[in-house]
């Protein structure tokens with residue numbers, strides 16, 4: 001194998017390789033409780049196992065790897081139950097690719113409209129990237145850090161005649177949820193493509209809504225054209241594993257290109273070859289645990305976010321924003337947030353920023369425990385002393 005032959009059987013060979021790898025294995029690990037800002041987490045061992053078992057497969061080749069396609073169909077079926085719609089879908093490398101592909105589909109479906117996309121200014125940077133790549137104009141709706149309201153959205157639709165609206169169900173900086181139902185009604189009325197970026201919130205919102213914790217729901221209301229959701233965020237699968245769901249097959253067909261040299265004859269989406277292991281990892285968790293797994297994660301992370309909110313709010317010098325989804329945003333009343341971040345990084349913690357609020361944010365991912373929050377609050381206390 002790999003022309004290594006006998007070497008693979010040699011203990012010394014393995015020792016040398018392990019030594020080499022260990023030299024680079026100084027990365028922080030989620031279990032240490034110090035990664036509190038990134039939307040990444042430790043994948044579930046079952047998901048890792050499935051990923052490795054199917055590591056040789058290409059999810060873009062359903063002729064050779066038809067089992068992967070079958071798994072993908074089952075995933076779409078499960079998600080269609082969750083979001084009450086969604087006829088077809090594609091594995092993506094994550095929220096960024098999903099947003100690019102959704103806007104590409106929109107551009108092709110509504111080619112008769114202006115070359116404009118409208119989105120609240122809280123939208124993820126990948127939408128700027130998408131418009132840059134596709135060559136469309138992105139008009140951002142000022143929101144002052146709130147979910148966009150329906151009347152403002154309508155005003156912008158009338159003014160710009162966009163081919164697509166992008167709203168976010170779980171914004172990156174604050175966890176805001178734009179009004180999906182209102183936007184869907186407007187998309188219907190004005191015949192515009194509506195993409196809901198639920199990369200972060202997609203596996204949280206339906207459950208928190210069901211439990212009465214949040215008002216807004218996430219589903220394929222009539223008028224929603226696509227929803228994106230990342231399993232490598234709250235879904236416990238290895239990176240990369242995003243899913244872009246379309247409400248109908250027509251949209252999906254628009255992002256497929258002839259590739260006659262392949263057995264399948266086409267490639268869909270932005271990538272060519274894509275990891276079948278990612279599909280297997282999502283599938284195995286859905287098969288084994290069902291959607292209940294995500295319900296548990298949503299409730300656990302929300303609980304810990306509430307705990308973190310109260311703990312941080314005990315510190316008088318801090319202004320803490322009440323969590324909507326499991327994201328806790330806070331700032332010091334007198335110290336600039338970049339300066340505070342520097343001190344926090346010096347303590348070995350990794351937080352991201354909420355620049356629009358001049359604040360910092362903790363994202364409560366599945367690996368975060370209450371004890372991590374206690375340690376972090378102690379670290380903040382020390383900094384403030």
Ligand SMILES: Cc1ncc(COP(=O)(O)O)c(C=O)c1O
Pocket residue numbers: 039093094095096097124126168170171172197198199200230242
């Ligand atoms: C709302 C939202 N959309 C898209 C993305 C991009 O996801 P990815 O980094 O997986 O491409 C993120 C990442 O944090 C996000 O929060």
